[in-house]
Amino acid sequence: MKKDLTFSDFLLQFLSTEEWRRPKVLLNNLIGRRTVSNLFWGAQYGLLPFFNLFSKLSADDFELALKRLHKRGLIESQQDGKVLLTKTGKQEQKSVIDYISQFHFRGIGLHTNLNNIQQCLNLVIQITSEFSYQNNRYYPLQYSGQTMARAKQWFVKNKSIELPRKLHAELTDFLLTIPADEANAFTNSMIGHDDFGLTDQQIETALNVTPFNWKLRSLSLVAAFVKWASADSDTHFLCQQIVSPWLTTSALSTSSALSYQLYLKNTNLQAVANCRRVKLNTIKEHLLEAAILTPSFPFQLILPNKFSSDLETYLGARTINQWQFDEVSKLDSQFSFFEFRLLQIERGHIQYAN
Amino acid sequence: MQIDDKQLYKILQSKFGFSEFKPGQLDIIHRLCLKENVLAVLPTGTGKSLVYQLLGYLLRQPILVISPLISLIDDQVARLNRLGEKHVIGLTSKLDHNQRQFALNHLQDYRFIYLSPEMANQPEVLNALRRLTFGLFVIDEAHCLSQWGPDFRPDYLKLKDLRKQLGTPTTLMLTATATEAVRQDIIQKMALASDQVEQVVYSVDRPNIYLEVEHCQTSAEKKEKLIKLLQTLGGSGIVYFSSKKIANQMTELIGQQSGRSVAAYHADIDLQDRYRIQQQFMQGKLDVICATSAFGMGIDKNNIRFVIHYHMPGNLEDYLQEIGRAGRDQQESIAILLYTAGDEYIPSTLNMASFPSATNVQTFFMKPESRASFEPDQKQLLDYYRNQNKSAQEVSKIFENRQLAKQTNLMKMLAFVNENGCLRQNLLAHFDEEEPKHDEQCCGIDCALDAISTLHLDTKDIPGGKIAYGSSLIPWQTRLNQLFSQKN
């Protein structure tokens, strides 16, 4: 139990003692910036499971967290901002990884923003709670228009005298799947009729943990709820409806998923570009995203099946992060950057889930 | 329009659940019914919004309300919803594209339309607004129009054009605090002549709030004093701090040392926690809220017994607004300002940071590529003046004057802190009001603990139901049963 876990500690797991890493990649993955380069490096650093979990993280707070690691002698940094884990850092990293490994986010941030689901769930519970006490004069929680609208739709669709009992039963089912302490924390933050739950700070004090420790645990609780609610089941129809409007089935962006589907059908990049009326380069970007985020990507359809022996020697002697495109194109002038990146993705180790 | 007071009382009862108007409300409503433009100065907590909300039910024409902050708009919309009013919309940047389109296409169906001033500048919004005939054009927090006031908002300067474009509807300008100079400025900034506006000015004085300034030698002494005060004071209250960081630190200290249930409340606290804190505070489950001055608050609690300033505000307007949260039930309450020499540098450094320097203004005007790197607030301000075809020199001069005005306001605040005589006289003189009579219920200097006991503000309410610091969690089964009204 790392009750004193801080955001700085959390960052340690993405750093290495052998390789200088770019902090920008950490920040951009944690806030969910979906670019090929960011996803590619995010995959190398083991960030994908945590993609988009901290969408509100500010650059200032991120900088501050790095500074703290520096102060504690856990990292060192270069002029260009790249950072390296120190020996002390490595020891600290181990205990952090041990602790974090109990959380299973599995890259859920590629499919949704957990914060939205949390808010929608809060609102749905509040509405149902007030309804169960037959009260319609209250201050509803004020979230974004989309969240308000979806919660309202859910209520209109499911409104019946039986609704409170049914939602109670479904939530009970879910809470039985997690440890009682976690279930207590999860429900104590809920807002309902005449009972407004505990604030984050009050829960932190009750659990005697740091704000970040509770943040991570509450995220993981929502993630567990989403996983449970979205699984096929006839027994929790209400919860499924809360969650499903916010989830995409594919880890890819809508646009990339579409290009990828078309490509699988006709395996001609130019044809996909024509069909979608976008530039060929855009389609290549979409496919790179698919290659990074889809475990069964058909690399063999695009990459040559053999390389010159010079090139093979060069590639084999280095890790994929050390490959230089300039060097590679000297050895084989036909080799494009697109193919180069694909090969890096194919041969690199991608951590899809933790 | 001929109206009958009976009808007004009927609406007051059926829509708002009151049987009596508060001072000023009925007078203003009468004038608005006669299509007179009104500038109303009503102290905080006297039901300013009820004036135009009641007209919304009387006039059968939509009411447009300009309000400076999204949080204030949300708050008003939520309040109207709670009163059972569904035909109300907050047109703010919070709406997504579809919702905005829907709202704009159905604008005629709303009784109350709240609008942030920057939204009014969008052509699409303006076009939709122009299709309607408004019963009333309301400018909430009208002091934001005045460059002499502490809360000047350049967006507000465009409201005079908006009013014209909407066919000059009857206009109500509302504020809780405005000196005579600021009132003149407001009228002028709306391009109205003095004889086109009726001024309804009520005293900003809140006689049931005892005023107190405590001078502390060191910041350690101030900390101790705060804890001692919180241990002594009986009811619930708010403590204001100049920064979120200090508010957080002190929340922890107060929780550990004073035995009071306490929560921090500022811009970094997320939405649902703000909601929880508001509701816990209203229900008396929380005693003390540690807030930052800069942060607007949707808390409408009548029986707040004390407001303490751990840091002094930058001007008397803010001070008055903040202490005005105490004693809305008209019962005896106290406002205590804690001061250590040098505290004035905290707000003044904040002031310095809020305006761009002459060099930065120059850069902004000369190098378009630099503009993206400016703080959003500064950029908005600078863009505004650039679009007014002002030169960099002129703009720098404007900022210099604003800076000077802020310094002057701070000096007045400091003079209040260092007042040897009657604090209330000092305060009211700033708002051009007549001298009140000092008595022992009025004010005191460096005698807060005595005052608390004389005023019987040390009476503890019955314990129980409080969220004690570090109390444990309720078992989830119990919690679910409570939430959904289920019996086990």
Ligand SMILES: [Zn+2]
């Ligand atoms: Zn006095």
